[in-house]
Amino acid sequence: MPAILDVRNLNTTFSTPEGTVRAVNDVSFAIEPGETLGIVGESGSGKSQIFMSVMGLLAKNGRAEGSVRFKGKEILNLPVEELNTIRGVKMSMIFQDPMTSLNPYLTVRRQMTEVLEVHRGMSEQVALKTAIDLLDIVQIPEAKRRVHMYPHEFSGGMRQRVMIAMALLCEPELLIADEPTTALDVTVQAQILDLLGKLKRETGMAIALITHDLGVIARLADRVMVMYAGEIMERADVRPLFKSPQHPYTQGLLRSMPRLDEHRINRLQTIGGQPPNLQHLPEGCRFRDRCPYAFDRCAIEKPLLRQVADGRVKTCHLESL
Amino acid sequence: MSVADITLASQPEVKGRSLWADARHRFLRNKAAVSSLVIFCIIVIACFGAPYFGLRAPDDINWELESWGPPNLELGYWLGTDGNNRDLFVRLLYGGQVSLLVGFTATMVSLVIGVIWGATAGFLGGRVDGFMMRIVDILYSIPFIFFVIMLTVVFGRHITLIYIAIGAVSWLDMARIVRGQTISIRRREFIEAAEASGVSRWRIITRHIIPNCLGPVVVYVTLTVPNVILIESFISFLGMGVQEPDSSWGTLVSEAAVVMEIAPWAIIGTGSMLAITLLSLNFIGDGLRDALDPRDR
Amino acid sequence: MSPAPLLSVQDLKVHFDVTRKRLFGGTPAIVKAVDGVTFDLKPGETLGLVGESGCGKSTLGRAVLRLLPATAGRVVWLGEDLHSLDHAEMQQKRRDMQIIFQDPLASLNPRMTVGQIIAEPLSVFNPDLSGTEVKNRVRQMMAKVGLLPNQINRYPHEFSGGQAQRIGIARAMINNPRMIVCDEPVSALDVSIQAQIVNLLMDLQHEMGMSLIFISHNLSVVRHISHRVMVLYLGKVMEIADRDSIYANPLHPYTQALNSAVPIPDPDLERQKDRIVLKGDLPSPLNPPSGCPFRTRCPRATEICAQIMPDLLPAGPTHHVACHHAGPRER
Numbered sequence A: 001m002p003a004i005l006d007v008r009n010l011n012t013t014f015s016t017p018e019g020t021v022r023a024v025n026d027v028s029f030a031i032e033p034g035e036t037l038g039i040v041g042e043s044g045s046g047k048s049q050i051f052m053s054v055m056g057l058l059a060k061n062g063r064a065e066g067s068v069r070f071k072g073k074e075i076l077n078l079p080v081e082e083l084n085t086i087r088g089v090k091m092s093m094i095f096q097d098p099m100t101s102l103n104p105y106l107t108v109r110r111q112m113t114e115v116l117e118v119h120r121g122m123s124e125q126v127a128l129k130t131a132i133d134l135l136d137i138v139q140i141p142e143a144k145r146r147v148h149m150y151p152h153e154f155s156g157g158m159r160q161r162v163m164i165a166m167a168l169l170c171e172p173e174l175l176i177a178d179e180p181t182t183a184l185d186v187t188v189q190a191q192i193l194d195l196l197g198k199l200k201r202e203t204g205m206a207i208a209l210i211t212h213d214l215g216v217i218a219r220l221a222d223r224v225m226v227m228y229a230g231e232i233m234e235r236a237d238v239r240p241l242f243k244s245p246q247h248p249y250t251q252g253l254l255r256s257m258p259r260l261d262e263h264r265i266n267r268l269q270t271i272g273g274q275p276p277n278l279q280h281l282p283e284g285c286r287f288r289d290r291c292p293y294a295f296d297r298c299a300i301e302k303p304l305l306r307q308v309a310d311g312r313v314k315t316c317h318l319e320s321l
Numbered sequence B: 001m002s003v004a005d006i007t008l009a010s011q012p013e014v015k016g017r018s019l020w021a022d023a024r025h026r027f028l029r030n031k032a033a034v035s036s037l038v039i040f041c042i043i044v045i046a047c048f049g050a051p052y053f054g055l056r057a058p059d060d061i062n063w064e065l066e067s068w069g070p071p072n073l074e075l076g077y078w079l080g081t082d083g084n085n086r087d088l089f090v091r092l093l094y095g096g097q098v099s100l101l102v103g104f105t106a107t108m109v110s111l112v113i114g115v116i117w118g119a120t121a122g123f124l125g126g127r128v129d130g131f132m133m134r135i136v137d138i139l140y141s142i143p144f145i146f147f148v149i150m151l152t153v154v155f156g157r158h159i160t161l162i163y164i165a166i167g168a169v170s171w172l173d174m175a176r177i178v179r180g181q182t183i184s185i186r187r188r189e190f191i192e193a194a195e196a197s198g199v200s201r202w203r204i205i206t207r208h209i210i211p212n213c214l215g216p217v218v219v220y221v222t223l224t225v226p227n228v229i230l231i232e233s234f235i236s237f238l239g240m241g242v243q244e245p246d247s248s249w250g251t252l253v254s255e256a257a258v259v260m261e262i263a264p265w266a267i268i269g270t271g272s273m274l275a276i277t278l279l280s281l282n283f284i285g286d287g288l289r290d291a292l293d294p295r296d297r
Numbered sequence C: 001m002s003p004a005p006l007l008s009v010q011d012l013k014v015h016f017d018v019t020r021k022r023l024f025g026g027t028p029a030i031v032k033a034v035d036g037v038t039f040d041l042k043p044g045e046t047l048g049l050v051g052e053s054g055c056g057k058s059t060l061g062r063a064v065l066r067l068l069p070a071t072a073g074r075v076v077w078l079g080e081d082l083h084s085l086d087h088a089e090m091q092q093k094r095r096d097m098q099i100i101f102q103d104p105l106a107s108l109n110p111r112m113t114v115g116q117i118i119a120e121p122l123s124v125f126n127p128d129l130s131g132t133e134v135k136n137r138v139r140q141m142m143a144k145v146g147l148l149p150n151q152i153n154r155y156p157h158e159f160s161g162g163q164a165q166r167i168g169i170a171r172a173m174i175n176n177p178r179m180i181v182c183d184e185p186v187s188a189l190d191v192s193i194q195a196q197i198v199n200l201l202m203d204l205q206h207e208m209g210m211s212l213i214f215i216s217h218n219l220s221v222v223r224h225i226s227h228r229v230m231v232l233y234l235g236k237v238m239e240i241a242d243r244d245s246i247y248a249n250p251l252h253p254y255t256q257a258l259n260s261a262v263p264i265p266d267p268d269l270e271r272q273k274d275r276i277v278l279k280g281d282l283p284s285p286l287n288p289p290s291g292c293p294f295r296t297r298c299p300r301a302t303e304i305c306a307q308i309m310p311d312l313l314p315a316g317p318t319h320h321v322a323c324h325h326a327g328p329r330e331r
Helices: A047-054 A108-120 A124-137 A156-167 A186-203 A214-220 A238-243 A248-256 A296-300 B003-010 B019-028 B031-052 B088-124 B126-140 B144-155 B159-186 B189-196 B201-237 B249-258 B264-292 C057-064 C087-096 C114-125 C131-144 C161-173 C191-208 C219-225 C243-248 C253-261 C267-272 C303-307
Strands: A005-016 A019-031 A036-040 A062-070 A091-094 A174-178 A206-211 A223-228 A231-237 A306-309 A312-314 C007-017 C030-041 C046-050 C072-077 C097-100 C179-183 C211-216 C228-233 C236-242 C313-316 C319-321
Touching (some): A005 A047, A019 A062, A036 A214, A047 A206, A091 A156, A108 A124, A108 A156, A156 A186, A186 A214, A186 C253, A214 C267, A223 A238, A231 A238, A231 A248, A238 C267, B031 B264, B088 B126, B088 B159, B088 B201, B088 B249, B088 B264, B126 B159, B144 B159, B189 B201, B201 B249, B201 B264, B249 B264, C030 C057, C057 C211, C087 C114, C114 C131, C114 C161, C161 C191, C219 C243, C228 C253, C236 C243, C236 C253
Parallel strands (some): A036 A223, C046 C228, C097 C179
Antiparallel strands (some): A223 A231, A231 A312, A306 A312, C228 C236, C313 C319
């Protein structure tokens, strides 16, 4: 069975008055059916821009090159009409701010049934029933009544649920979730994470979960890809990655987080320096100037993504940590 | 002095790049705006330098020539003569002094009153804001031309009246713009930080609020100057403005318009001078807006 | 005998009138952002304020500094009620109390250099200080918060978020204040930078001895930095206790739910963890539930909760809880 999403040598650049910014640099990965791939990184790591490229949603000054195959079909830089038969249908995206994908002037009912009528050829009656069922699935109480409301009449957590229901309308095979819980309170975040976990188990759809929160990754992801300055630093199954991170950056991220489950409170370990500035990256390894293990070779030779164990790749000269 | 202090003191200071410097950089890359600025400067220098360039006097009547005569390059009458056999080009430059002065003075008046009024209303808020802005609304509702006619009826025709009339009206927009800016800046956290640091209200207005509203204000100023010049020309065109022997661009265009059919060069010359000035000021304003607010591009 | 408190907040209420003014009538609407909060802050102590959006934690922080007016109650600073001082007297007190903001760039005036920003509170209280002296003090403070002093003439937009937050901290520290309100100081920062700022605040407190009121929705960070923690929900105190009690032995069902909702960066622990998932969203602060505000989402709610707001009662030497059914979590 082919991968749901197969990204090869993706390069995304933005041309700005100050010069070209390389947001995504030679990134390759695949998402298998039914799996949840977590993508972690700080601001400027390119984690969102990968999927904006995949969805054809780059800003006007952005350019994506390389190859993105959805179930074997090349979709990168397809004309909009062709892309629209896949995006929003077989592959949907949800965002941090639900209002980016909800139209404030239309009722939830209008927005949902329209998609169902156009893409799934349903009659209005069937479409309305399907919409209400979907709102039930995402646990909106009194879905029958609320389907007639406008987006602004929902609370923050409810809006997030409505957006998830909208993304599920065409039973997508891949759901791209870009920081889906970042704007939510912890108790509401817990609800949405539960919902995503339930959807994953019950529908078997693949999920690309983009977040900066390693706790969210630990809860939902099967595999994890750690991004820094537009490159993949490390990719591994979730348990080995958390148990024994093999890249100094992954290790640093894990150590710099205060944890609720630790018994003694020690001084936090930090990653020195600042998040990547894509216009002033060091020669050689991009993480070198913040890396506690950096040695001579890191400055001269850029490390390449290489396999270090079964199902595990990293971009680092060190054999092990 | 400790060792640490010495090492600290020995490092050379890095020069910062202010938002103004960034804006200047962006402005200088805008070709249309920069060439407009050059043209506008040439016009200003020509008008105000006219007495020192050895040109003839604006009231120098040449009986040899016919009135509304065509351009005569040999004698140096580049735009010909006006109805009283005077050099039209020279009169155009001297008239420019009046027009530009009205433009700048009225704009300065509107700038000072508008910024102080708007910043105070926006910063203090509440009832004070309501009261101050209602005054603005009332002044707004007075029809401008009636206001000018009333002034001329009561005080007679005088150039100062034009300054007062235009200045009194054009600060209203400025006050509204500055008030809007102030209200949005007031909600920003650096104002709260200043309040928490015990900075006085006056200092918050002058150091934190006004410098941060200056961007839109500068843009608005460059767009007010041509507007005021146009208003002055309009009033003079109606015959309520500058009186003989003085002239302004408005009176010159008005006189030339009457003889358009027999002396088309007169209206073309005076009209283009006015148009070029207004156009270049508008280009400068657009360039400044793009430079000061890069998000809009 | 414990030392006298630096700050004593007594039954503080901050209400906002958000009535939409209409020509005829309009329904009156009051948001009780802070509704009867009482606590003490000792010198050198860090009090963590946690709660979700709309719980009033930022409003409380600002009312303590009198950046917002109090509707009722007292904020006693070294024996004096701040809200009864006149404007000039209050300005004098501001030397000793400061604030750090969530969005570091928004809290710095973009038209001023770093040097001017940090120097401003210093010059307000020491107008006679010479230019060189001000500059020296600013450079020393910059070095102390981990900024290169030779960057003194740069502008805020030339710095990253973490460095901008250091500038904000330097401005707050320049007068050597006795208390700093930190309003979500690390929430807008990247994970790797959060740890740097938390460590810096803890180091500065160790060295200079100021008290901190640390406001955050991130329970892990609050646990790390605080000596005591206060949990707020819709403007009311649910529980206040020393750090170890509130995390190891929370008695309020809301605190327990909050604790269990925080994801732990360990896949095995996180997936096996027995979580309390609360029903629904936070109620609108415009129309809070009667009695205990948490009752609509509380797994232990009974009839009495709808009628009477429970008092904040002692549950241990350093532990207070406001719940009719307070008690450890049942497993």
